[in-house]
Amino acid sequence: MAKNRSRSRIPVLAVLYIAIIVPIIPILMWSFSFRWTYPNLLPTWSPRAWDYVFSQSSIISAIGASIIVSTLVTGLTLIIGYPAAKALGTREFKGKTIVEIFILLPAIVPVISAVMGMQGIYLRIYLSDSLLGVVLAQTVFTLPYLILGLAAVFKNYNMEYEQVASTLGADRWRVLTxxxxxxxxxxxxxxxxxxxxxxxxxxxxxxxxxxxxVNTLPLELFALMTSQDYPVACAVSIIFILPVLILLGLTSKYLTTNGVAKGGINQI
Amino acid sequence: MKETKTWVMLLPTILVISILFIIPLIYTVLLSLNFFSITSNQAISFNAYVDILTSSSFTDSLAFSLTIALISTVASILIAIVVSMTLRNTFIGRRLALFVYQFNIPVPHYVVGISILLLFTQTGLVSRWFYAFGLIASPSSFPVIVFDQNGIGVIIAFVLKFFPFIGIAILSLLLTSIKDYEEQAATLGANRIQRFIHVLFPMMMPSILFSSILVFAYAFGSYEVPFLLGSTYPKALAILAYQKFTDIDLNSRPEAMAIANIMTIIIVALVILAYIQLNTMNRMRARQNGKE
Structure with missing residues (x-):
């Protein structure tokens, strides 16, 4: 039986590696190309796209804007969502399923369905065309992921430690930190x-x-794709996914062992 | 230390989602019913819905988006099950395989879309490989995979993004709670296929159902991926709605809102059905556990 398994493993692994690695090839090659005419298998190599990316102020400022927006969104999401996640993870109460579905809504309702009305309302409360408006709008869509993930973590958390600490005289802040x-x-x-x-x-x-x-990196990327400047678009794509992959590398062990994927889904 | 009340803990989240998300959704409904119209005296009008539901461009788009979402979700589930079943056993190189498996999870959908575009257009990289091996004589004889009417390019991009997402959920389940049950079944004489059908699959169902709903909703409502890879006809629903919303003719705005609301209703109905199903499954499991 063991032999059987290893025989079926190789084609599965081959498909997995091809499916994930082959799509990276054209992005890498285009980012170092100057021109790439059909049917050449290799482009005319050039560092033009990378020179352009690091000298073009609009791209550099878009990277900055993206970092600022996403950091603020993550912080705000954590502050707003933390108490809700703790309540959902550690307590049973009436109407819990309805609260869960309500919180899940922004994650499942298509962005296009919500964003038209959001544009109108945000305009009325002076939030459109501003950094604050973008941060608040994105926070709505990140809340479900943070809350459901964190609630699952709290499911396996023993509340008694907190009670012991507070009995021993720790205040709220010390219990938390x-x-x-x-x-x-x-x-x-x-x-x-x-x-x-x-x-x-x-x-x-x-x-x-x-x-x-507000000009973030995705906006820059779509402008480049619309003007069909593939070399620069590919260089920007690589810059775009680098920080995310570094973070994945740092946390990948949590993902499978005790992380969000498992808990977040088991919880419901 | 006095315990904080549950509703106080939930309040910030519920307020933020209500004001910044639910009110805009209600506003969209009112706009689609021509509620704020200055030109007509009529209180509300269902004209936008009548116009939309009787136009073939909408019904074709609806069929297109539903088909794409369904095919990419089902294909992703099947691939996720096979890959996760393979990766749960230990073997040399498993750590690398696990890293590769998770690689696409944080990569944005449209970056995957860009690489599908560069790979599969008629002058794309795969077409060049085919040409080099003499499989095709000219780029025009390469099959139309991107910008095609069946949305094959869009489906490929979605599947590459979705199968790791569903798969990691299945895998972490396989690595922990299910193992004991499976061993018990094996001791009782169940073979591999019986164990999969009667033990593993039913236990995976809640995870698969939940992650599939997220994935299906995403594929159904995505704007970015069909923007990069979709055909001019039929358009994905999100593209159709966006184009009507940004049309110079302001009369098409209520139609855009009507499309948006129909999309919301379909997705919310699906999620409520899925939750009812999940609750039934959980209750059945609780009852079975109670018997033991």
């Missing part, structure tokens, strides 16, 4: 990472709420 956060830390990091990634890749929402005022 010295008991709760250390014991849920890996799950907390993965949940924040999910929120960051969801914010980092928003295109349509930023376009329609931010207008011309």
């Amino acid at each position: 010295q008991v709760t956060v250390p014991s849920i830390f890996p799950g907390l990091v993965v949940s924040c990472l999910f929120a960051f990634v969801v914010s980092w890749s928003q295109y349509l929402l930023t376009l329609m709420i931010g207008g011309a005022a």
